Amino acid sequence: MAHTFERVPLMAPGPGTERFLAAHRFGTPGARPKLYFHAALHADELPGALVLNRMLGWLKEADAEGGLSGEVVVAPCANPVGLSNRVMGYHLGRYDLDGDGNFNRWYPDLGRTVGDRVGDRLGDDEAENGRLIREAYREAIEAWEAHGEADTLRKTLMALSADCDFVFDLHCHGEAVQYIYMPENHWERYGDLAAELGCRTALLFPTDAGTTFDTAPTVVWHRLRECFPDRPIAEPPFTTTLELRGQNDVGDDIALRDARGLWRFLQRHGIVAGDPGDPPELLCEPTPVSGSDNLVATRAGVLSYRVDVGGRVEAGDVVADIVDPAEADFDAARTPVRSRATGVLYGRSMSRLVRPGQSFAVVSGREALPAGDPPAIDY
Numbered sequence: 001m002a003h004t005f006e007r008v009p010l011m012a013p014g015p016g017t018e019r020f021l022a023a024h025r026f027g028t029p030g031a032r033p034k035l036y037f038h039a040a041l042h043a044d045e046l047p048g049a050l051v052l053n054r055m056l057g058w059l060k061e062a063d064a065e066g067g068l069s070g071e072v073v074v075a076p077c078a079n080p081v082g083l084s085n086r087v088m089g090y091h092l093g094r095y096d097l098d099g100d101g102n103f104n105r106w107y108p109d110l111g112r113t114v115g116d117r118v119g120d121r122l123g124d125d126e127a128e129n130g131r132l133i134r135e136a137y138r139e140a141i142e143a144w145e146a147h148g149e150a151d152t153l154r155k156t157l158m159a160l161s162a163d164c165d166f167v168f169d170l171h172c173h174g175e176a177v178q179y180i181y182m183p184e185n186h187w188e189r190y191g192d193l194a195a196e197l198g199c200r201t202a203l204l205f206p207t208d209a210g211t212t213f214d215t216a217p218t219v220v221w222h223r224l225r226e227c228f229p230d231r232p233i234a235e236p237p238f239t240t241t242l243e244l245r246g247q248n249d250v251g252d253d254i255a256l257r258d259a260r261g262l263w264r265f266l267q268r269h270g271i272v273a274g275d276p277g278d279p280p281e282l283l284c285e286p287t288p289v290s291g292s293d294n295l296v297a298t299r300a301g302v303l304s305y306r307v308d309v310g311g312r313v314e315a316g317d318v319v320a321d322i323v324d325p326a327e328a329d330f331d332a333a334r335t336p337v338r339s340r341a342t343g344v345l346y347g348r349s350m351s352r353l354v355r356p357g358q359s360f361a362v363v364s365g366r367e368a369l370p371a372g373d374p375p376a377i378d379y
């Protein structure tokens with residue numbers, strides 16, 4: 001099957017112009033497994049765009065040589081709406097400037113709709129049930145009335161990835177080590193991805209709830225398994241969010257390393273031909289998302305970090321001071337912020353200016369923490 005390039009139409013931002021999403025397709029349409037990769041859903045997180053750009057040529061070559069199983073869809077720039085979010089020379093890609101929120105939230109739970117569409121037809125054949133569920137899921141996405149640019153984009157991304165067995169969502173943090181969100185039910189089988197990428201933190205997350213892009217397809221499958229326990233229904237697909245270091249860790253050299261890691265993962269799991277060898281040693285033990293401490297500013301000020309990204313932190317350690325530069329007393333000017341978790345400071349914001357309620361750093365931890373209130377401002 002030849003490589004194809006598609007311009008998927010998005011909502012026009014105004015009359016007389018248009019927007020589209022660039023998508024590449026490889027392999028055999030309809031063949032399994034089906035994989036979906038996209039990058040820069042948060043449009044100012046660009047490391048993954050270069051990783052996928054590097055992989056396009058490899059995929060094209062593998063496809064031409066018959067070394068590709070199934071079907072692969074790649075959208076290196078997943079968010080054309082956010083790519084145009086420039087304000088006075090600054091690019092802001094996390095939120096929709098038209099008021100529709102975080103681009104990686106608010107993907108609808110279509111599990112009930114899919115269940116209503118497919119329930120009567122599920123039988124004793126798991127493969128046939130899977131086919132019916134994927135078909136009903138595609139129809140449910142098609143029927144979802146999305147309004148506005150951000151929701152239209154969400155709908156388009158869901159439609160591209162809805163029937164996939166593997167979904168890779170490439171992000172990054174402000175400043176961070178390499179880390180990954182892995183579905184907890186797939187860690188045992190696919191944990192080698194964290195090793196191949198040299199992750200210093202691997203966060204295991206439950207996939208049965210949430211509104212992020214990576215949980216949209218898994219929630220559907222969980223709902224179906226809950227609603228029809230007497231029917232054989234496969235495990236939800238493997239969906240992962242790669243956090244490729246920080247926003248400024250962008251370049252062809254670093255992208256090549258990550259692309260090679262992803263490629264070896266694809267080889268090891270039979271998607272592309274070739275011998276990847278043994279995976280490298282894992283550089284971290286997986287920890288639950290619920291054990292990760294999200295440090296939140298209690299006052300306005302200038303952040304002075306005491307710990308670099310990748311640094312070890314004990315519960316109770318001061319990670320940063322929030323400084324009021326206008327306070328004459330040096331000590332009184334500093335408000336220490338402590339970690340509740342023992343683990344690795346795996347990410348922190350790029351901006352050194354914070355306001356009360358703003359999340360600014362994250363520390364991994366093995367033990368689940370009390371949920372607490374979500375940060376008022378989540379950058």
Ligand SMILES: [Zn+2]
Nearest residue numbers: 042045171172
């Ligand atoms: Zn992101």
